[in-house]
Amino acid sequence: MALRGNLIVGQSGGPTAVINASLAGVIEEAKKHSEVGDLYGAVGGVEGMLREEMVDLRAEGDGVTSLLSRTPSAALGSCRKKLVESEYERLLAVLKAHNVRYLCYIGGNDSADTCHRIGRLAAEAGWEMRVVGIPKTVDNDLAYTDHCPGYGSVARFNAMAVRDAGLDTAALHTVDRVKIVETMGRNAGWITAATALAREAPGDPPHFIYLPERTFDRERFLSDVKRQVEKGRGCVVAVCEGIRDGEGNVLVSFKHDVGTDSFGHKQLGGVGDYLVELIAEGLGIKGRFDKAGTIQRVFGLAQSEVDVAEAEMVGAAAVQRACEGVTDMMVTLERVNQEPYRCETGLAPLADVANAERPMPDEYIAPGGNDVTPAFLEYARPLIGGPLPAYARLRMSRVAKRVEAQHQQPRSDCD
Amino acid sequence: MALRGNLIVGQSGGPTAVINASLAGVIEEAKKHSEVGDLYGAVGGVEGMLREEMVDLRAEGDGVTSLLSRTPSAALGSCRKKLVESEYERLLAVLKAHNVRYLCYIGGNDSADTCHRIGRLAAEAGWEMRVVGIPKTVDNDLAYTDHCPGYGSVARFNAMAVRDAGLDTAALHTVDRVKIVETMGRNAGWITAATALAREAPGDPPHFIYLPERTFDRERFLSDVKRQVEKGRGCVVAVCEGIRDGEGNVLVSFKHDVGTDSFGHKQLGGVGDYLVELIAEGLGIKGRFDKAGTIQRVFGLAQSEVDVAEAEMVGAAAVQRACEGVTDMMVTLERVNQEPYRCETGLAPLADVANAERPMPDEYIAPGGNDVTPAFLEYARPLIGGPLPAYARLRMSRVAKRVEAQHQQPRSDCD
The missing domain is CATH 3.40.50.460 (Phosphofructokinase domain)
Incomplete structure (x- = not known):
């Protein structure tokens, strides 16, 4: 039976040009699932959850997501917050008070760690909640994924x-x-x-x-x-x-x-x-x-079209997988074809992704x-996402010289 | 009677996103004037003239100018060269040897100075040559013009x-x-x-x-x-x-x-x-x-459409004016209407523009x-050149709090 309850989504770590596209993906997909009730955005990631600062994403205009995908940085606000044990009780209380059964967290290595901790915390407390990470980092250093949205x-x-x-x-x-x-x-x-x-x-x-x-x-x-x-x-x-x-x-x-x-x-x-x-x-x-x-x-202005589409895709996939019962996992990108290029989504355990770096x-x-x-x-x-805009290259066809080097010119490497 | 001879164009000072658009304007306009024979590009501005390093701009493909206008930096190469007296003779010899009767120089304050010196030099030597400056500087600090191509x-x-x-x-x-x-x-x-x-x-x-x-x-x-x-x-x-x-x-x-x-x-x-x-x-x-x-x-990618069009316009105007007999002047931009915005070209003496700064x-x-x-x-x-691309702004409608501040959270200005 489907798990009924509310969904919260947060953005974490350094902003990117497409982290909002992942947020848009979450919002659009969540709206398709009747088991998802309220749709909350955590203001400033897990810091917002701790402070119980949440916004109602269903109250946003219907057309907002397409523009959101074109808007860089993290619209909900972000954080670089490492959860400490003394905060666990408070966090769980907030999630339970708002009947949060789905948690999607968009971030990098450290966010996967945070995400994993929250999932374990809920499980230990017997609070059924599905926690799925959504990859994001310009550094492209997450393991278990072909690449990270934001990198392109x-x-x-x-x-x-x-x-x-x-x-x-x-x-x-x-x-x-x-x-x-x-x-x-x-x-x-x-x-x-x-x-x-x-x-x-x-x-x-x-x-x-x-x-x-x-x-x-x-x-x-x-x-x-x-x-x-x-x-x-x-x-x-x-x-x-x-x-x-x-x-x-x-x-x-x-x-x-x-x-x-x-x-x-x-x-x-x-x-x-x-x-x-x-x-x-x-x-x-x-x-x-x-x-x-x-x-x-x-x-x-430099958004990669491929990056935008994939960021939306991993956001949507997180909600799909969570609704199917997946938890404690991060969505990954798997390259299934090189020419023409195509990626599909996969899954990797949050614990494996957490704090790992892929040089x-x-x-x-x-x-x-x-x-x-x-x-x-x-x-x-x-x-x-396609070639860079075309630029002109002049042929630079040299004109034959007619004047002797009458005056010694200072030597220069200009050519 | 029209002055028959060749035209040389040079680029000088710091590159901009549209200095090549002015070059394109010069090329396209020059092709319309039968009195203009060969069309030379000085490689690296006046340094190229001194070294007799010139390219044949008529040998470039016909379609190159439209792409050139979209190509940033200075395709001919640029310089920051202050002419010294010992170079005058050599410079004039090169210009005469190639029957240069039109000189268009795209640059800022210092380039106007260079341009003025060359014009005076030719006049003193009895070499009929029309010298016209084309404004360019991202700093927008040239006097006698509403603004400078490159700035937009x-x-x-x-x-x-x-x-x-x-x-x-x-x-x-x-x-x-x-x-x-x-x-x-x-x-x-x-x-x-x-x-x-x-x-x-x-x-x-x-x-x-x-x-x-x-x-x-x-x-x-x-x-x-x-x-x-x-x-x-x-x-x-x-x-x-x-x-x-x-x-x-x-x-x-x-x-x-x-x-x-x-x-x-x-x-x-x-x-x-x-x-x-x-x-x-x-x-x-x-x-x-x-x-x-x-x-x-x-x-x-951030080219202003207005800037591109005006850079082409001042380039073309320099050739037009030179063919009409103007010399020792720089083309300027004059704002003739604010709403809708429209600029026309004017002229200012190179000597006045030279070395002046407009804070x-x-x-x-x-x-x-x-x-x-x-x-x-x-x-x-x-x-x-038009508004910046539209971005989404979330309404951020707050969800009512349900949990008392059970644990004192560290004070934060996060909102």
């Missing part, structure tokens, strides 16, 4: 940004010879790797990609940059915020230290500035860094450690 | 970026309470000011806008941020790279110092990191900074010095 869009943004920043650098390479593009990704290089999708022809930027899966070697880096700069046309480097040197130190230039969340994650970011200084000091070459920061993960595998990292492999490109290309 | 697109990008970063901050404001978005703009606040176009309702981000036209006061800033953070929902600050304190110091956190170009402009950027540190030290509050850097000025006027800066006025919004809104 941040990958698309960064591929575009590096293509554009590369054109910028090429145009003005006599002034700013090096461009460092710093991406998010924490301890996983997936986002940084995706900048390789900017390339359309051999030699196109990014010229180097530095991933946290490989130890960063300052001398090697300076040698890479020097070699590329000497070719002319400038050097574009994509680097992950989380790269570490041989001693395990992250490379950051800033001094403040107030950024550690309740899961113990330290705030990263600052490597771009650090590398510009390293190049200035080590090579005497001027560079610039671009650090789109949180803009990259929520830039609505980039060796087969996706070039032997030199400063680039990706064709296998990675094959993996990532379908996720960004 | 960087404004659109930053309005979107701040709207999205604002949603991101609101969602996770219990973790990252402050978001600093650092924009370009050098000594003029136009780009930073445009982030105000992100607002759709009262209280929307950005909450404060700090412009280089006003002295930056650290205490006042900390007090602004503290007040906003206490309201809950986080604090989003847009700040220009070029702000200075009461002693005239720019606020940068980086130590390297290799970034001064031949016009004496020092590289800016770094204020975002600086302010995050200031907030950490002064208020003990965690913040983040986003610095899109050069990505903001060339992000193809934001007082009437566009709010009396408090940390925001813009409605008059600025009226000025800037048409330039970004």
Whole structure:
């Protein structure tokens, strides 16, 4: 017999361009199931549940979900909250008071942990409730899923940004010879790797990609940059915020230290500035860094169509599976076909997903450690939802020179 | 009688999202004038002219210009080159050897200076040549023109970026309470000011806008941020790279110092990191900074349709005017109607434009010095080419609480 009761949905962890598409998927699917009564949104994830701050999602206009899927960030509010034991009783009391029988939680590794704890808590208390996780993280570092909703869009943004920043650098390479593009990704290089999708022809930027899966070697880096700069046309480097040197130190230039969340994650970011200084000091070459920061993960205009559709799909699947009796699981994406690309949903135990990290595998990292492999490109290309907008490439047919070099010009690598 | 001869076009200064649209405008218009023979592109602006590095733009495919208008950065290559006297003779020799009678130069303040020098040089040598400048700068700080092509697109990008970063901050404001978005703009606040176009309702981000036209006061800033953070929902600050304190110091956190170009402009950027540190030290509050850097000025996806059309228009107008006999002038934009918005082209002497800067006027800066006025919004809104994409706003209808506050929850501004 169907479990009758109310459903609560929460959003957790860092916002993405499509976490609201998953919320839209939950809402639309829940409306199709008569056993689901009220439809609650937790304000600020599990923090909102603890404070009993919930909104009535059935009170939203009927047309809101299609626009919601196009709206970046987390419309219900998010949190980075690790549940502590002293809060368990309160949480359960709130869920029971509102007859919550279905809980869908959209988040990453840490959210899977939270989700699993809530499920275990309810089971121990004899409160029948189905808890299903919905994957989300721009970092793409969840295990047991082909990829994570949110990744395709941040990958698309960064591929575009590096293509554009590369054109910028090429145009003005006599002034700013090096461009460092710093991406998010924490301890996983997936986002940084995706900048390789900017390339359309051999030699196109990014010229180097530095991933946290490989130890960063300052001398090697300076040698890479020097070699590329000497070719002319400038050097574009994509680097992950989380790269570490041989001693395990992250490379950051800033001094403040107030950024550690309740899961113990330290705030990263600052490597771009650090590398510009390293190049200035080590090579005497001027560079610039671009650090789109949180803009990259929520830039609505760069949404991947595939990402939006899959985010909706995993949201809907969570409700379907929960209504079928599934609990303590996270919805996953399984690639069932590469050409044409197609994913279906699967399931993985929340406990397995919780707190696990999936770094980039060796087969996706070039032997030199400063680039990706064709296998990675094959993996990532379908996720960004179609090719980047077409740009013109001039033929640049040279006009024959007519003037002798009457005056010695200062040597320049401009070409 | 029409002046018969060849035309050369160059791109100069920092790339923009639409400087190629002006190039496309030049190419298309030049093809309509029978007195214009060969059509040369200078590779890397005046540096390319000095090195006699030119490409044949008539050899490009016929369809290239429409795609070129959609392609950011400077397709011919750019430079930041101040002509010195010892180069005059060589430059003139190159122009004469290729029978250049028309010179169109797309650039900003410094480029107008270069353009004016070339024109004077040719006139003094008795070489009949018409020199017309085409305005371009994301900084929007050229005098004698309503605004500069390139500005509408960087404004659109930053309005979107701040709207999205604002949603991101609101969602996770219990973790990252402050978001600093650092924009370009050098000594003029136009780009930073445009982030105000992100607002759709009262209280929307950005909450404060700090412009280089006003002295930056650290205490006042900390007090602004503290007040906003206490309201809950986080604090989003847009700040220009070029702000200075009461002693005239720019606020940068980086130590390297290799970034001064031949016009004496020092590289800016770094204020975002600086302010995050200031907030950490002064208020003990965690913040983040986003610095899109050069990505903001060339992000193809954020092109303003108005900006593209006007960039093409000024490019075409330069050729038209030159063919009519105009020389030593820059094409300008004149706003002839506000509703519906419409601009026409005008002319201003290159010597007047050269090296002038147009900061934001007082009437566009709010009396408090940390925001813009409605008059600025009226000025800037048409330039970004239509409203930003629509986003959903949930009604967030609260569910009545049923559980007493059994356990005292830690006080939080999460709402």
